[in-house]
Amino acid sequence: MIRQTRRYPGPAGMFALSFLCHLVVCALIIWFNEAAVFTPSEEPVTYVDLATLPVASPQAGTPAPAESTPAPPAAPTAVPHAAMVLPSAKPKVTPPPPEKGKTAPQKPGAEEGKDFSERMKDLQRKAEERQLEAAVAGLKNRGGNRTVGMPGAKGTQAGSDYGSYLQSRLRDAFRDVIAFQSGTPQTLVRIKIAPDGHISDYRVEKRSGDPVFDDAVSRAVTLAGRTLKPPPNGQSFERVFRFKPEGVALP
Amino acid sequence: MGMFASTGLVVKIVLIVLLYFSVVSWGIIFYKLLQVYRANGASQRFMEFFYKAKSFDAIGSQLDRFENSPLAVLFQDGYNELKKLRGKADEKADPNVISTDLGIDNIARSLRRATTSEITRLEKYLTFLATTGATAPFIGLFGTVWGIMSAFEKIGQSGSASLAVVAPGIAEALIATAIGLVAAIPAVMGYNHFQQKIRVLISDMDSFSTEFLNIVQRNFAGR
Numbered sequence: 001m002i003r004q005t006r007r008y009p010g011p012a013g014m015f016a017l018s019f020l021c022h023l024v025v026c027a028l029i030i031w032f033n034e035a036a037v038f039t040p041s042e043e044p045v046t047y048v049d050l051a052t053l054p055v056a057s058p059q060a061g062t063p064a065p066a067e068s069t070p071a072p073p074a075a076p077t078a079v080p081h082a083a084m085v086l087p088s089a090k091p092k093v094t095p096p097p098p099e100k101g102k103t104a105p106q107k108p109g110a111e112e113g114k115d116f117s118e119r120m121k122d123l124q125r126k127a128e129e130r131q132l133e134a135a136v137a138g139l140k141n142r143g144g145n146r147t148v149g150m151p152g153a154k155g156t157q158a159g160s161d162y163g164s165y166l167q168s169r170l171r172d173a174f175r176d177v178i179a180f181q182s183g184t185p186q187t188l189v190r191i192k193i194a195p196d197g198h199i200s201d202y203r204v205e206k207r208s209g210d211p212v213f214d215d216a217v218s219r220a221v222t223l224a225g226r227t228l229k230p231p232p233n234g235q236s237f238e239r240v241f242r243f244k245p246e247g248v249a250l251p
Numbered sequence: 252m253g254m255f256a257s258t259g260l261v262v263k264i265v266l267i268v269l270l271y272f273s274v275v276s277w278g279i280i281f282y283k284l285l286q287v288y289r290a291n292g293a294s295q296r297f298m299e300f301f302y303k304a305k306s307f308d309a310i311g312s313q314l315d316r317f318e319n320s321p322l323a324v325l326f327q328d329g330y331n332e333l334k335k336l337r338g339k340a341d342e343k344a345d346p347n348v349i350s351t352d353l354g355i356d357n358i359a360r361s362l363r364r365a366t367t368s369e370i371t372r373l374e375k376y377l378t379f380l381a382t383t384g385a386t387a388p389f390i391g392l393f394g395t396v397w398g399i400m401s402a403f404e405k406i407g408q409s410g411s412a413s414l415a416v417v418a419p420g421i422a423e424a425l426i427a428t429a430i431g432l433v434a435a436i437p438a439v440m441g442y443n444h445f446q447q448k449i450r451v452l453i454s455d456m457d458s459f460s461t462e463f464l465n466i467v468q469r470n471f472a473g474r
Contacts, residue, residue, distance in 0.1 A: 011376065014285075015278035022274050181409035181416050210409075212416070 171248040173224035180213035187217045192238040197230035217243045258423045259401045265394030273434035276383045279376045280441040287448045293320035321369035322459045328365035329463050332358045362460040373449045384439035391431020398424025
């Protein structure tokens with residue numbers, strides 16, 4: 001009989017296939033959710049110290065040198081003025097009559113004008129050199145450390161220490177994941193950064209009592225920890241941060 | 252997955268039920284796709300063979316080649332009934348002549364029974380697809396309503412109604428409706444598709460029954 005000889009795979013096999021397909025789809029969804037977490041490209045943060053920024057000099061149109069720098073001489077501005085009174089036209093006005101038996105005059109006016117021009121050029125060159133030296137000295141006096149304001153700084157410069165950098169990274173991450181149920185929750189978190197820039201220890205010093213907020217804090221720390229710069233001098237760094245709905249603060 | 256873990260117990264149960272509906276529905280869809288595809292292919296090949304064959308005996312000896320065809324089942328039942336009638340007639344006088352009144356009716360009844368049996372086999376499990384298509388969205392909606400109720404309860408307890416508090420609860424609740432629709436849409440589409448395919452197969456079986464009876468009456472019925 002045909003009915004007895006039919007060899008369908010049967011619904012049980014198809015249910016197993018369907019179950020496998022669902023597992024695969026679930027795995028793909030989970031993987032996609034994990035992979036699609038928004039990770040903004042981290043640009044190096046540069047802090048500009050507005051307090052000691054050089055002020056533009058209205059006279060020269062360039063940044064003014066530091067206080068110890070002497071003012072540039074007015075020689076460059078005097079050059080065109082001096083050139084206008086060059087006595088080069090003098091010989092034309094009163095040429096003395098030549099006398100017989102004497103050698104021809106050596107055109108003293110022209111020589112004098114030439115000397116004056118050379119001296120002015122010399123003065124101008126010296127003034128420029130002094131101006132350049134003053135600018136270099138001014139830059140040196142500002143502190144030659146080029147890492148000022150950078151994450152790799154020593155942490156002694158105003159507004160540029162590693163703690164502030166860490167705080168800003170945490171604040172940015174916290175802004176993305178913040179959620180809370182209670183009114184004004186606050187969570188104190190101690191974070192230790194390993195020399196390689198990874199979070200080596202993370203402890204909640206004081207819970208807020210709002211599980212949603214505490215969870216958001218935890219996620220913010222995890223999110224920020226993905227793209228941290230290593231602490232300066234190859235040492236570990238540890239600090240306590242206070243997370244509030246308004247942001248992240250240093251206690 | 253995190254969203255699933257953070258939902259309440261009722262919503263979790265709803266999601267598991269919907270997942271079960273989805274798994275079984277897709278299993279039935281795969282099974283029916285294979286069954287209908289094979290039935291159509293085998294029926295076409297059987298009909299070609301049927302019109303080329305010179306005798307019922309020749310067809311009857313080759314039926315194993317068309318095991319998935321409902322038409323082959325019809326032929327087998329009709330042919331068996333015909334053989335019985337011919338055997339009975341053999342006892343009387345002429346083996347090639349069967350009674351018009353009783354013999355044809357017997358074969359017709361046999362074909363009708365085989366047709367009904369094949370329709371039942373083809374339509375098996377389709378009711379589950381119809382049930383899933385009709386009920387899964389409502390089950391999902393129930394989960395959503397329950398989840399939103401729970402979310403509002405939590406909001407009332409916390410005393411804060413900011414978007415950060417309201418949105419996660421509602422998002423968790425809405426996942427139940429989404430899963431309900433995910434289970435229902437393929438089930439409804441599969442049900443309609445297979446209904447149409449089975450209707451064509453039923454039409455083919457009716458045509459074949461008529462053709463078989465015509466041949467029997469032309470060649471075997473007594474006058």
